[in-house]
Amino acid sequence: MIDAKLPPLNALRAFEAAARHLSVKNAAEELCVTPGAVSQMLKVLEQHLGVRLFVRVNRGIFLTDAGRDYLPPVRNAFRQIVDASKRVAGSQDSGVLTVSATSFFASAWLVPRMASFRDAHPQIDLQVVTSNALVDFSRSGVDVAFRHGYGHYPGLRSDHVLAVAMAPVAAPSLVERLGLPASAAALVAWPKVQDADRKGWSLWLQANNLTEATLPTGPSFDDTALLQQAVLAGLGAGLLPAAMVAPEIEAGRLIQLAEETHIEAFAYYLVYPEATAEQPKISAFRQWVLEAIGSGVSRSHPR
Structure with missing residues (x-):
């Protein structure tokens, strides 16, 4: 009343x-x-x-x-x-579904598969917006987002999409000063550029049976593009998706320091609010994504 x-x-x-x-x-x-x-x-x-x-x-x-x-x-x-x-x-099973993704993920994974979604769900139009920042779902008008990280976002549900190969890279100026590392172990002592959670390098070193003597240090960025720019500026070695930095390596603007490594937990996730998870158009998109990566079973991380 x-x-x-x-x-x-x-x-x-x-x-x-x-x-x-x-x-x-x-x-x-x-x-x-x-x-x-x-x-x-x-x-x-x-x-x-x-x-x-x-x-x-x-x-x-x-x-x-x-x-x-x-x-x-x-x-x-x-x-x-x-x-x-x-x-x-926006709760109907038709209309526009707004998807947020990084420019790299949108161009490398989502856009090449959008025709498949259109064929399966012609009543839903995808609107793709590119951003590296975390989405405020309550104000942005975004329905779902693809983000690279660890899949744990308070108040949100996330589904593991795929882990990509991560490559340690550095600017030629830094390699000229420190020398090309003889092995992955040599990178322990290198200055590093970190992801926002400061976990990427630790996980990469663990995957290569290495550990750091101290906690990770160096500047951190929540924007992958900015992290890459920091690496290009010579601030330290960075851990970036191998496919993303391949053109920079080929052009000689970056140098790969060791073999690329898949880090399963450090992956791309489909993220959306708990409150809207059961909306028909979100459910349809989620199911299509899981099928597109060859898995009909979700590895969901609520909250």
């Missing part, structure tokens, strides 16, 4: 618009009503609350202290309504 003391919605809309523009006239134009109607709604709201929200100076309006305090929660409430409406509208 809605509380009878809730202010009129139209009055709240008029308040938010007038506070944003600091103009009754501009608020009226945005809301497609007359300035007199906006003024009346503001008066109703002030009477309802028992406080003044605006002061009128000549032909302008300004927020009172009460108005400034009231504006953020009102604005946030409208944003929550918009977000909730988007989620409800």
Whole structure:
């Protein structure tokens, strides 16, 4: 049951618009009503609350202290309504499914397979947006995301997609200074550029039966492209997907320091909110992804 003391919605809309523009006239134009109607709604709201929200100076309006305090929660409430409406509208089994992925993963894995998804689900249109940053599902409009990491994201469900070969690489300037390592063991002492979780190098060394004497050090990046740029700048050796750095190695801009290694836990995952996991279009995309990698069985990591 809605509380009878809730202010009129139209009055709240008029308040938010007038506070944003600091103009009754501009608020009226945005809301497609007359300035007199906006003024009346503001008066109703002030009477309802028992406080003044605006002061009128000549032909302008300004927020009172009460108005400034009231504006953020009102604005946030409208944003929550918009977000909730988007989620409800996007819950159908048709329409647009927005997929976030890194540029590398989108071009190397997703795009070449999209025709297969279209043939299997012609009622769902994929919209691919590229980003290296973690997605705020509540605000971005993204439905699912592919991310490279360890698959543990609070409040999200993730499915293991594939582990790619990781290659240790460095800029020629760094190799010239330190010399080409004779073996993987020589990399223990090298300066390193880290992933955001600082686990990639440790896992790579473990996979090669090596351990570091100290905890991993060096700058870290949550953006794979930035990590690659740091390696190119000579800040340290970096661990990057072999297919991603192959063109740089071929062009001589990077040098591979040791054999590439598959690290099963350090992989690409399909990530999506727990709250929307059972939406038909998300379920359809998830099932298609698992089938596309040759596995009908999910290795799911909730929360």
